[in-house]
């Protein structure tokens with residue numbers, strides 16, 4: 001992957017997003033506005049506009065029992081599962097396999113009335129790093145999706161408005177050691193998920209419409225995805 005012309009950007013943005021996601025876990029106060037809460041899932045946003053367009057950064061924290069961060073990131077990254085949990089995606093295409101853990105996607109999203117349909121071109125990178133808070137514990141797994149301009153697919157030529165996104169799904173895994181050295185089972189697993197996203201909708205959309213869509217779609221999206229992973233993993237061996 002290091003030979004690919006996008007590698008320097010992919011490496012830099014991935015580390016930046018991981019740092020941002022980890023910092024945001026701490027700063028639960030201040031600027032973030034809690035806008036949705038369902039059980040263990042808490043969703044925050046900041047109201048920001050660029051050029052009159054809503055690009056509210058979003059941060060979600062969720063705690064899921066019975067899966068590892070590796071499993072959550074695998075089901076998020078791997079295109080073969082995408083349409084099973086992504087309800088707002090019409091088509092997803094891998095344009096290039098940059099490496100085993102780096103894919104270039106073209107994604108066409110379902111039209112959300114009254115706005116025009118969106119598409120997105122982004123690289124997706126899955127990576128794990130040691131958890132510096134628990135060196136000999138499970139590593140932190142992360143998937144970063146980041147929009148990229150590719151000449152072969154110029155924006156806004158077809159029916160879709162090209163949206164820009166930067167997304168980071170970061171997962172920390174906690175294992176409650178079972179009594180007297182018994183085998184670790186899924187009941188001993190807890191996965192702490194931090195999902196950060198900034199979506200620039202591309203063309204103009206009424207701020208009130210966008211914020212209503214975000215408020216409705218993001219909680220649904222994260223709940224559906226995490227329930228899908230729990231369901232897929234429950235009768236499979238644990239992937240640490």
Ligand SMILES: CCCCCc1ccc(-c2ccc(S(=O)(=O)CCO)cc2)cc1[C@H]1C[C@H]1c1ccccn1
Nearest residue numbers: 088109112115145167199201205213214217218221
């Ligand atoms: C007028 C609406 C314009 C923007 C609509 C839109 C498009 C894509 C996305 C989006 C794009 C990527 C990701 S992901 O996490 O990288 C996974 C890969 O699919 C996630 C969400 C978001 C939204 C915003 C609605 C909001 C919304 C939120 C969760 C689901 C659907 N829609």
